[in-house]
Amino acid sequence: MAAAILTPLHDKLRPIAETMVPxxxxxxxxxxxxxxxxxxxxxxxxxxxxxxxxxxxxxxLTFLPIFFALRTxxxxxxxxxxxxxxxxxxxPIQKLRVGVWGLRTLIYLGYYTDPEVQAALGYRPRLDGWExxxxxxxxxxxxxHP
Amino acid sequence: MSRIxxxxxVIGSGAGGGTVVAALAELARAGKRVILFExxxxxxxxxxxxxxxxxxxxxxxxxxxFPVVDHSVTLAFSEGVGGSTQVYTxxxxxxxKRVIERWNLPGVDHADxxxxxxxxxxxxxAHLLPGPDxxxxxxxxxxxxxxxxxxxxxxxxxxxxxKGSSLCNLGCPNDAKMGTQQVQIPAARAAGVELVTRxxxxxxxxxxxxxxxxxxxxxxxxxxxxxxxxxxxxxRYEVHAHTVVVAGGAVHSPALLLRSxxxxxxxxxxxxxxxxxxxxxxxxxDKPLTNAIGHPKSFLYDQRVAEDRYFVEACMYFxxxxxxxxxxxxxEHHRLLKAYERLQMILVLACDDALPDQRVTIDAAGExxxxxxxxxxxxxxxxxxxxxxxxxxFAAGALAVHAPSARPTxxxxxxxxxxxxxISERHFLPGSVSVSAAHLMGGCRMGTTxxxxxxxxxxxxxxxxxxxxxxxxxxxxxxxxxxxLTVMALADHVAQAVLARESH
Ligand SMILES: Cc1cc2nc3c(=O)[nH]c(=O)nc-3n(C[C@H](O)[C@H](O)[C@H](O)COP(=O)(O)OP(=O)(O)OC[C@H]3O[C@@H](n4cnc5c(N)ncnc54)[C@H](O)[C@@H]3O)c2cc1C
Ligand code: SF4
Numbered sequence: 001m002a003a004a005i006l007t008p009l010h011d012k013l014r015p016i017a018e019t020m021v022p023x024x025x026x027x028x029x030x031x032x033x034x035x036x037x038x039x040x041x042x043x044x045x046x047x048x049x050x051x052x053x054x055x056x057x058x059x060x061l062t063f064l065p066i067f068f069a070l071r072t073x074x075x076x077x078x079x080x081x082x083x084x085x086x087x088x089x090x091x092p093i094q095k096l097r098v099g100v101w102g103l104r105t106l107i108y109l110g111y112y113t114d115p116e117v118q119a120a121l122g123y124r125p126r127l128d129g130w131e132x133x134x135x136x137x138x139x140x141x142x143x144x145h146p
Numbered sequence: 147m148s149r150i151x152x153x154x155x156v157i158g159s160g161a162g163g164g165t166v167v168a169a170l171a172e173l174a175r176a177g178k179r180v181i182l183f184e185x186x187x188x189x190x191x192x193x194x195x196x197x198x199x200x201x202x203x204x205x206x207x208x209x210x211x212f213p214v215v216d217h218s219v220t221l222a223f224s225e226g227v228g229g230s231t232q233v234y235t236x237x238x239x240x241x242x243k244r245v246i247e248r249w250n251l252p253g254v255d256h257a258d259x260x261x262x263x264x265x266x267x268x269x270x271x272a273h274l275l276p277g278p279d280x281x282x283x284x285x286x287x288x289x290x291x292x293x294x295x296x297x298x299x300x301x302x303x304x305x306x307x308x309k310g311s312s313l314c315n316l317g318c319p320n321d322a323k324m325g326t327q328q329v330q331i332p333a334a335r336a337a338g339v340e341l342v343t344r345x346x347x348x349x350x351x352x353x354x355x356x357x358x359x360x361x362x363x364x365x366x367x368x369x370x371x372x373x374x375x376x377x378x379x380x381x382r383y384e385v386h387a388h389t390v391v392v393a394g395g396a397v398h399s400p401a402l403l404l405r406s407x408x409x410x411x412x413x414x415x416x417x418x419x420x421x422x423x424x425x426x427x428x429x430x431x432d433k434p435l436t437n438a439i440g441h442p443k444s445f446l447y448d449q450r451v452a453e454d455r456y457f458v459e460a461c462m463y464f465x466x467x468x469x470x471x472x473x474x475x476x477x478e479h480h481r482l483l484k485a486y487e488r489l490q491m492i493l494v495l496a497c498d499d500a501l502p503d504q505r506v507t508i509d510a511a512g513e514x515x516x517x518x519x520x521x522x523x524x525x526x527x528x529x530x531x532x533x534x535x536x537x538x539x540f541a542a543g544a545l546a547v548h549a550p551s552a553r554p555t556x557x558x559x560x561x562x563x564x565x566x567x568x569i570s571e572r573h574f575l576p577g578s579v580s581v582s583a584a585h586l587m588g589g590c591r592m593g594t595t596x597x598x599x600x601x602x603x604x605x606x607x608x609x610x611x612x613x614x615x616x617x618x619x620x621x622x623x624x625x626x627x628x629x630x631l632t633v634m635a636l637a638d639h640v641a642q643a644v645l646a647r648e649s650h
Contacts, residue, residue: 022480101578117465125316127195129310133439
């Protein structure tokens with residue numbers, strides 16, 4: 001099992017992840033932990049410093065809004081959460097932009113690589129390409145007019 | 147440490163190394179010992195399940211997202227038998243005359259490189275896909291260009307028995323894509339060239355009669371389960387070779403030579419590193435398209451490359467790569483992903499300058515570190531490319547276009563006549579726009595003097611008659627097309643010099 005890097009911060013990460021990928025709000029705790037576990041597997045091969053930077057960045061995102069809104073990130077209304085992250089994404093400090101980019105990319109990795117999520121988006125790998133598509137179409141036609 | 151002797155040692159089995167061993171097959175046939183070392187493993191198609199996360203980890207270094215130091219760009223390159231040809235799309239374009247002439251290298255002639263590249267086109271079965279095999283995504287690219295009065299060029303792709311699974315960048319599950327693992331390396335092995343996988347060359351140094359390699363054969367378990375063991379027992383080997391050819395790719399070749407200490411005599415080693423920074427754009431149509439089915443790439447528009455330093459190609463990527471490449475997050479981002487079946491995709495690529503401070507160095511462990519920044523002319527080229535792509539999407543009938551360098555990023559048809567104003571360098575903030583590069587070049591550039599280059603125009607490292615380089619790191623400047631055929635042509639050109647040395 002991969003070392004726990006982001007999983008221990010699941011409570012702080014949840015509002016961030018839900019803002020970045022809205023359907024994450026529909027996941028129960030176990031499913032959300034699965035998303036984080038996949039990220040941890042990816043991070044396992046990276047230098048430990050990266051894990052430390054990411055954990056620090058999650059804490060920065062959580063507590064930074066206190067200076068502007070007297071609330072943690074989780075305490076902000078959904079619209080303000082989004083506006084806050086968008087402001088950081090386009091801010092003049094490249095390190096902050098990179099931090100937002102990196103975290104959202106990891107959350108996308110944890111969520112959008114799930115085969116069920118991909119199928120819901122209308123994607124699934126067809127190893128046999130055109131043949132597979134033709135077969136599926138024939139099957140669908142058969143189901144409609146058996 | 148066990149000692150092994152051979153005539154020629156080739157390091158790296160990608161487009162460069164695979165080509166070199168095929169050219170050296172005649173030495174093997176004549177009884178000489180030629181060994182090909184590859185730090186990755188040999189994978190067969192049964193491992194290619196088309197799943198993004200599995201394949202990214204199995205085939206790519208750093209999962210396909212090797213970061214440059216300032217994290218503004220991620221690099222994609224592969225390890226394993228075939229190198230990056232395992233994951234390339236197979237776009238087969240000849241070396242451009244303008245670039246080769248600008249290199250102005252004695253003995254590196256455009257007509258000669260084209261002749262070699264043509265031979266590889268034939269060897270790799272590169273051909274134009276017939277009409278019925280072209281999917282909607284490519285057709286719309288062509289349609290958009292035509293509507294604008296622009297010329298969309300159909301290019302050859304190197305496939306044999308392609309089923310159109312659109313998974314080329316995740317390893318072909320049908321053995322249909324002709325990489326070096328498919329074509330050149332099997333031919334070389336049949337002639338007697340030895341392949342040693344999971345064998346990382348740590349250093350090379352001069353010996354009495356050639357070079358000495360410090361090779362480490364790994365037995366470490368692979369994070370993705372059972373993979374083939376090396377042909378050699380795990381452990382450290384000292385390999386004595388009369389000639390050594392380095393073909394580890396544009397990131398690893400400079401790193402290997404730097405950790406071997408050649409940087410002291412070669413001031414530009416690792417420098418003038420360059421690439422074709424690229425990003426994806428999507429256009430949303432009103433009905434589903436065949437996009438993730440069919441070979442992903444057949445058309446490009448490159449009429450502005452000389453003046454504006456960009457070209458654009460039809461492309462298709464998988465949901466995670468798409469999510470990563472779209473700028474931003476939140477409801478609008480997810481809405482576009484939900485429209486996946488209705489998305490048309492275009493890849494925009496910039497042709498970069500090769501600059502001395504863009505370079506590969508090594509960290510304390512001797513591993514590569516890439517110092518690369520997106521310079522203003524490159525950002526301008528990407529913005530121009532984005533404007534061109536947006537026009538193609540709308541001309542093809544798209545309802546909306548996601549442009550990373552626009553704020554807000556979504557352009558609707560109402561923006562159609564204001565594309566130039568909406569897409570701007572102002573919004574292209576390195577770090578927030580996803581830029582990646584798979585066409586990596588330079589770091590061991592060819593040239594005529596030690597002050598300005600690492601190798602001679604024949605790929606021989608200055609001052610080291612036994613040591614050659616034969617891969618994309620040789621490029622003195624960025625090439626303006628997809629590079630693999632130029633890499634092969636140059637590697638073949640270097641192999642002729644190696645053959646000449648070995649026959650003396
Ligand atoms: C996703 C993707 C799609 C692409 N699509 C196209 C395309 O359609 N058309 C096109 O023209 N180009 C394409 N390219 C680019 C093309 O694949 C590369 O330009 C080409 O493969 C570079 O060849 P190379 O020999 O320099 O390096 P590589 O092919 O990367 O090979 C280098 C090899 O050396 C090995 N190695 C490195 N260091 C060591 C060491 N110390 N010891 C042992 N082994 C070592 C590596 O593991 C690797 O296998 C694509 C690239 C990618 C990543
Ligand atoms: S599209 Fe063709 S070449 Fe590409 S992975 Fe599928 S079968 Fe292989």
